[in-house]
Amino acid sequence: MTHLPQPLHDWFAARGWEIHPHQQAMLDAAHAPSTLLIAPTGGGKTMAGFLPTLADLHASPRRGLHTLYISPLKALAADIKRNLRTPVDEIGMDIRIEDRSGDTTYTQKRKQRADPPHILLTTPESLALLLSYEDAPRIFNELQRVVVDEIHALAESKRGDQLMLGLSRLQALAPDLRRVGLSATVEDPEAIASFLARHPQPTKIIHADPGPAPDISMLETETAPPWSGGGGRYAIPAVLEQVKRHNTTLIFHNTRAQAEIFFHHLWLANEDQLPIGIHHGSLAREQRMKVEQAMVEGSLKAIVCTGSLDLGIDWGDVDLVIQIGAPKNVKRLVQRIGRANHRYNAPSKALLVPANRFEIVECKAALDAVKEHDLDGEPRSTGPRDVLCQHILASAASGPFAADDLYREVTTAGPYAKLTRDDFDRCLDFCATGGYALRAYDRYQRIVERDGKWQLRDPRSAAQIRMNIGTIIDTEMLKVRLKGRRGGSALGEVEEAFASTLSQGDTFLIGGQIVRYEGLNEMTVEVTRRASDNPKVAVFSGTKFANTTQLSQRIMRLLQQDSWPDLPAHTAQWLTLQRERSKLPEPSRLLIESFPQDSREYTVIYGFAGRNAMQTLGLLLTQRMEEQGLDPLGFLATDYATMIWSLQPVTDPTPLFKIDNLRQGLEDWLAGNAVMKRTFRASAIISGLIDRMTQGKRKSGRQATFSSDILYDTLRKYDPDHLMLDITREEAMKGLIDFGRIEEMITRTRGAIDHLQLDRVTPLAAPLFLEIGRVPIKGAAEERLMAEEASLLMAKAGLE
Template sequence: MTGTPDIPDYVADWFTARGWRLHDHQRALVRAFRERRSTLLIAPTGGGKTLAGLLPSLIDIHENGTGHLHTLYISPLKALTNDIARNLTAPIEGMGLNVRTESRTGDTPGAKRQRQRRTPPDILMTTPESLMLMLSYTDAPRIFGGLRAVVVDETHSFAATKRGDFTALALARLRQLAPDHVRFGLSATVANPNGLAEWLGSSGAPATVHIAEAAPRPQIEMLRTETPLPYGGFMARYAIPEIYEAVRAAGTSILFVNTRAQAELMLQWLWQANEDALPITVYHGSLDKEQRRKTEEMMASGKLRAVVATSALELGIDWGDVDLVVQVGAPKGVSRLLQRIGRANHRLDEPSRALLVPTNRFETLECLAAIEAIENGVLDGVQDWTATRDTVIQYIVNCACAAPVCPDALYAEVTSAAPYAEMPRAEFDALFRFAVDGGTVLGNYPRYRRLQMGTDGLYRLTHQRVARRHRQNIGTIVEASRLRVKKMFGPRGGRVLGEVEEYFAQGLTPGDTFLFAGEVLSFERVRDMTLEARAAKGGEPKVPAYVGGQMPLSTYLAERVRELFARPDAWAALPESVRDWLALQKQVSRLPDEDSMLIEHFGRGRLRYTVFYTFEGRKANQTLGMLITRRMERMGLKPVSFVISDYGLTVTNLSTVTDAHIDSLLAPDILGDELEEWIAESPMLKRAFRQVATVAGLTEQNYAGERKTMKQVTFSTDLIYDTLRRHEPDHVLLSVTRREAERELLDLKRLSRMLGRFHPNWRFVALRRASPLAIPMLMQVRAEQVRGSGIEALLAQSALQDEAERMMEDARAAAG
């Protein structure tokens, strides 16, 4: 193989020597770099996207040399950054290139960071947070001034999030420092290429979209088991024998779960079934970094047969020869599932192989809908991109840390980033005013005066301690306070395994056992922000609960699940127990459809249950539950509690609900006064304010080398929130908080669309007993108490599987 005008001989020869061929999209990015065209590359997993993004830089650095930072590679994951740094060694050494690469993340030692600032490498691989930190220093123009290329990997995974807004602003600053740099965005799965291309571009000029050749359709099956599927629940313990057999038959497997707690449980159950002593471990973001790195190295070298993982591994880490992906639990999104499946068989010309393991009967429909979507080449993704405002405040201070800032120039810079292209100047000025002194009330306190205007009209930091505080807290990921988990071996010695959220530790008493890092540990005490524990023998472990574990059901999948109810011909792909469940539902009640909302009402003992089959996800159902129960209370229906799932909402009452009540309960005006009253009374806005205040720099999680407890942060932000509500109700941070709550906590857009779509098309069915479809809804384990006259009643308890079977027998008897 020989080179071409675009591809030098040494590159072509290296590919030939490895038995590879250069893909068209890899050649295309080399041409795009030489023509200075920013490009969004959409290519299937295993198609060499990362090498495509960096190959132009490798060639340019080798042929033209560089005495400065040439290329910046930005990844959403530290693990991915480290993985790319490791994998670039092969092409650099194999082609004989004189290229120096390094990585910089939150785990990079301070001495190495200082050296990188003094003498930057040719290619630096980093995360958005580490990049923004570097941009906050006065030497940023020197470090980034010669930048020729920026590569943003896995762009689809975070572009439409607050972290994506944060990254877009960092890219806007890079455009100021290095106007001629080229941007490459790399994405495996994206439903909205044009939107992503706009995000990657700047000043209204979107990047060019290049779509690579398609990979073979993945081979996806739903796991069949001897045991009938549970009606409810969120784990797949019933399928452990079959999951283990699939792992044993494959060479190397990744088992994806949707939460960190599920990962710990799944590992524990697999080890109980592991008669062959297969090397199986766990991987999630709360594990200690050394343990994560060890797992990465073992997996890449083929020393593990399986790893149970969360979304921390669903992006582009090269795991070598992975034969099988097992998705435990419903996928929640087609694009997310396809991304995870792409971890298997990391080769472009061969199909990936995957097994889907639903944890309950509703999830079988979701799994089937996802399989059909992938077979038809349909993707889903975020449709409503709403730019966050607290991120802009942090960015203003970040720029001021590096050099004096001009509001006019900074406004032009911010609005050159696609998420903020439409931001009105008045809104920017309000955010800038907050960055200066906090506003009318807070401006009376020196603590909140961060910027001051000089005689030249530029704004500078009031003191260098502002920069120190800011740099310790850069980022948009506001987590609950965490404690290190230390496994003790003697009176004082031990090994740190990772971290848990503080509130979990507060619920433990000495002797309690819990599951962490694949081990059952016995809690002893908390000392110096460290949870000390020892290996436990036996006992039923408690499971760490992690913040942010639940992923939303995509709108597309929700619609496809609704559609499946109306397509009995598609049920042949479902397990027999699920087909019988649906057929019985049709007999005793009715099935949901695409044009209306099914609502069922029935009694059990003293209590009455109303089930709303919304299929709108947990956030929307949570909000609807709070609003409906408030309205029920006013109507004298005596609500007791409600439970939610992705698929619906179940309200427990002491009084009977009739068809005549439904129009009032679900009228669109429930999002008016009812919503405002609830928000005013609930602690939800205070929770949102804590997040916004932390990102905006009103308070810090890290200060003077120590990390504040969540109790300290909460006390501070609650006090400020109450003060602003009382004395400055039009404060910009309160409006930012309201916007954030509606977006992150309430999912108001989705709920509003649903109420508008179905009103008044309700299908109310009064039943003598629970329908088959209602049984999983009654088995939800989390109930939200409702204030009111029904609270004195006994709360309905989660039904066990044997009780669910008895309820099904009742339904069969009713059907004759």
């Protein structure tokens, strides 16, 4: 057993603390090549990650960078810095701790490169940038440890892939480097361990005592949830009552727009003038920091928020979490629950507020999953090649490299362990020439091979490469500022597409305020504060989550129960009525209902494949129906169903669901689709084909889109096998289109279809008629209806 150094032991004792078993286990594993710690929120996992560092620096004081701490959030790094300074300062250890992010001054960054601190807290993007400099070997050659916090969050995105490539480069610079991953919420520890590992070496997994089960339930309200919608406004009186009873409440929403609407109505109902704030990623940094500081001080009773507060920052005295709307993902729900009660071995308290009747069923399924510790998560795919292309260019910016060496280095990274040499060489060729269709253009020839090593063709391009490092592709946002003051106070950002719909005098919500649009001035939305009872709402870029596969399967199993005593009476009656008039969906069969309504023929497919997949299914099925002369007019998709309306009834749906036909239909539809162009633009920016920044200035959304659209059309015409088109198709299939969930649905049901032809709308289908987001189909049916309407008008005019 490795003992704590005496000063650290005394510091613990002075607080009446004892080292937790998992903290001791981390000390004992200090020399393991790779370690993953899974510990509950409030369990001291950050201290566990740093104890070996503090112990080593106490035993062997030295200069230079010893430990690198990587966080997905700048705010989390700043919070860790505050917490870590306490023991270091109180013990009197001579340890420099600094953070480095986009907010760090240029002067401070230069000092850090010249004289690195003992502990540097940073983000994946800042690490990638540091590694792209020529002096990276000097900065990192004595590095002993890397601590990756909230590793589960990074493992789900390209930021994590970028980070693991960065760790492979760090390991080459510092061969004895030890890796540590910290997480509170992991559905598949082995997968995360493999993600973190330096292949082929394994990762040691340490599990902390998970502590008591959370106190989680559905919020009881006097008013029943509406049949459709996602705002949860009906529950505001009950939510306010809970806010009064607790010290600090976090009120989570799944999208920024929903958070703005809820905050607006919560404030209008806040007759007691309780101090309530709002926090999300589109608010100005100053506003977010003001709310964060108030949370630390405990001066807010409630904060309406989104995923911006998902991760492990210790926010003062939070003792209740309320989730508005079904969580869609059990792992995310557990993460959010952990924000309540940052104390070890004390249960977190949370309440779920279903936004509509069907979400009651979703919330019940999620509650059951939490109680059974059944977390969800989609399997990780191979590391994306657009991120690899960026890494190759960044490696060249730091100095010449041999292709064999870089390939060996890259394949030690978990996401790229199975990367073939052929795929690596295609990425290398792309970085060198731009590919077959682009090799004649000088700007795409960025690296060359000289004397067996690859290097930048023009050393001056290193600055441009560094300027464009990163994998986060923002929806083009415009600043919102108050007009009439010098500089104007920044309120936040709105999407460029939303701003383009505004006319002078229009009002909208941002940061809980109603503002009036006055005009656009140099890419800034200028507003004034004007009261309005009916504001528009900014369409923020917050993700619209889809139900995970595991949660969808739980919902279907719940629907198969004989009765539902744990559900509210009105919801149980609704499901019973559906069983009497039609049937309830089964996991191993595909339920399809057909019925007439308002002179239209409706077909409802209960696929439970998540919103993106059900949306894609609607596009593909209406395409097939058009070919069969069924005259589809439009469709609507939710997480659990796709509803199509047409002029002709579907009498035999079986041919519509042949997987080969659906796949071919997808290929035809994708060929020139806007989804593909949008996906291509994102991958082209990440890979370095298109610059998002040039000469220190960010391109406008229109500039970048214009460039990417021309490139996309050029490659499709002249080089259809181009690497970027392959990457685009892969990304689209697993992203917005989610065709894999459709394939899973068809595999799961094995062609077993229950097609019920009914004489009227069913209880389960009825709420779909109240949903927004209908997609019209432009085809033969529209032309036929227009012709019939014209004929009626002519007849009324006596012309027929």
